[in-house]
Amino acid sequence: MLTNIIEQIERMVLHMEPHRSVRFLNASPAWSLPKIQRGRFRRTLRLAAERSPFYREQFRKRGIDVRRIEHPSELGDFYTTGEDLRVHGAEAFLTGRADTAFETTGTTSPTPKRVFFSQRELNEMGRTSAIGLYHLGIRAEDRVLSAYDCSFWVSPAVLRMGLQYLHCFHVEAGKISPEEFYEHAVVYKPNVIFGEPSWLLRLSELANDRGTWPMKLLFGGGENITEEARQVVERVWGAPLYLSYGQTESFGTLGAECERQDGYHRNDLFFFFETPETDADGYGELVYTTLVRDVMPLIRYRSTDLTRLIDEPCECGLFAKRIAKIRARTDEMVVCGMGNVGPWVFAEVLRNVNGHGADWQAVIKHDGRRDVVELCVELENFGHHAAVERAVLDNLREGFADFWKNYEMKLYEFRVVPCEPGSLRNGRKLKRVLDQREMDSPRVV
Numbered sequence: 001m002l003t004n005i006i007e008q009i010e011r012m013v014l015h016m017e018p019h020r021s022v023r024f025l026n027a028s029p030a031w032s033l034p035k036i037q038r039g040r041f042r043r044t045l046r047l048a049a050e051r052s053p054f055y056r057e058q059f060r061k062r063g064i065d066v067r068r069i070e071h072p073s074e075l076g077d078f079y080t081t082g083e084d085l086r087v088h089g090a091e092a093f094l095t096g097r098a099d100t101a102f103e104t105t106g107t108t109s110p111t112p113k114r115v116f117f118s119q120r121e122l123n124e125m126g127r128t129s130a131i132g133l134y135h136l137g138i139r140a141e142d143r144v145l146s147a148y149d150c151s152f153w154v155s156p157a158v159l160r161m162g163l164q165y166l167h168c169f170h171v172e173a174g175k176i177s178p179e180e181f182y183e184h185a186v187v188y189k190p191n192v193i194f195g196e197p198s199w200l201l202r203l204s205e206l207a208n209d210r211g212t213w214p215m216k217l218l219f220g221g222g223e224n225i226t227e228e229a230r231q232v233v234e235r236v237w238g239a240p241l242y243l244s245y246g247q248t249e250s251f252g253t254l255g256a257e258c259e260r261q262d263g264y265h266r267n268d269l270f271f272f273f274e275t276p277e278t279d280a281d282g283y284g285e286l287v288y289t290t291l292v293r294d295v296m297p298l299i300r301y302r303s304t305d306l307t308r309l310i311d312e313p314c315e316c317g318l319f320a321k322r323i324a325k326i327r328a329r330t331d332e333m334v335v336c337g338m339g340n341v342g343p344w345v346f347a348e349v350l351r352n353v354n355g356h357g358a359d360w361q362a363v364i365k366h367d368g369r370r371d372v373v374e375l376c377v378e379l380e381n382f383g384h385h386a387a388v389e390r391a392v393l394d395n396l397r398e399g400f401a402d403f404w405k406n407y408e409m410k411l412y413e414f415r416v417v418p419c420e421p422g423s424l425r426n427g428r429k430l431k432r433v434l435d436q437r438e439m440d441s442p443r444v445v
């Protein structure tokens with residue numbers, strides 16, 4: 001009964017104008033959230049068990065009686081994976097009538113994952129996005145130009161919906177070349193630009209040469225960015241670059257940064273977040289359960305992203321708790337002679353080395369005797385190769401004592417391989433760490 005009343009209030013609050021929503025949610029008592037989450041979790045679980053062929057079968061096989069489950073952790077080692085979506089198909093997860101679908105662009109498989117939604121869900125997601133964007137300072141008088149890729153990607157749809165509640169001017173360019181975008185943009189002079197971070201970086205470099213105009217903020221979604229590259233974008237425009245974190249499976253945004261740029265404020269009203277297994281620093285794979293989806297709910301979905309849940313309040317004062325900056329994708333972490341490495345390690349050893357815009361990729365090989373780590377780096381001038389390699393090794397020695405020790409012990413070889421600019425990235429996402437050892441030679445485990 002109480003939960004129902006709280007939920008009614010919450011729904012009402014989310015349907016207010018964004019500025020009033022933020023004020024109300026900030027003032028809501030701490031005990032109300034767990035109550036809402038629990039009620040929504042149980043409802044979602046029952047819905048999945050009754051209507052989704054995948055979940056019905058899984059729960060039956062594992063002897064899980066959903067009526068007894070009150071908290072996601074009580075499901076033990078039951079999770080939903082991206083592979084489940086690929087193998088069983090989206091239809092096996094459906095619990096209601098779908099109006100639309102989006103697809104993932106992964107780095108792990110050529111088969112996309114399809115995820116279905118309803119118009120109602122799209123609306124709700126748009127409302128919460130509007131609240132987040134309002135908190136960042138977007139107002140009705142702003143002019144927004146978006147370069148989000150409209151091909152099967154969920155983010156432009158959610159953005160369109162969110163901006164409608166903020167009543168601002170909005171033009172969609174789609175993902176075109178930064179050069180072409182720039183030509184159009186000088187006419188509209190948008191003061192807010194949305195795009196993928198690596199794309200925003202190239203646009204900013206271009207604008208640095210050709211000229212900028214007053215900008216309120218830039219907003220990046222779809223991938224991570226190094227702090228170094230973020231600073232370049234911010235310096236060029238004299239405006240902040242904020243990032244969001246999300247997945248197509250989650251219907252876009254799971255969280256977004258605030259002006260502190262210290263982690264993503266998460267949406268605990270729509271998702272139940274867990275990191276079931278964590279390391280000494282509190283980092284573990286993010287697992288989430290959808291709480292308000294009735295077309296294709298996901299129970300304990302493994303995000304494959306390595307992060308930490310931050311429950312301490314943020315200095316910005318927003319009610320929402322946070323997810324730390326994503327460290328790596330768990331499927332991009334590799335155990336090799338160097339140690340347990342992921343993309344952040346290589347991003348770190350390249351800090352202040354290879355020029356902010358250049359792409360890179362680490363390839364792990366085996367030469368028959370030991371593992372070889374080849375760090376492919378796009379270089380304008382191949383003559384700098386030796387200097388770059390020296391600088392990278394210096395960073396490795398200073399920043400990663402364990403990896404350096406293994407290097408000195410010759411447990412692996414480490415090389416910097418120069419590549420032509422623009423040669424590494426051929427899709428929307430670049431797989432940062434590539435393990436080629438299986439392909440090189442059969443290994444006895």
Ligand SMILES: [Zn+2]
Binds near residue numbers: 315317
């Ligand atoms: Zn904050």
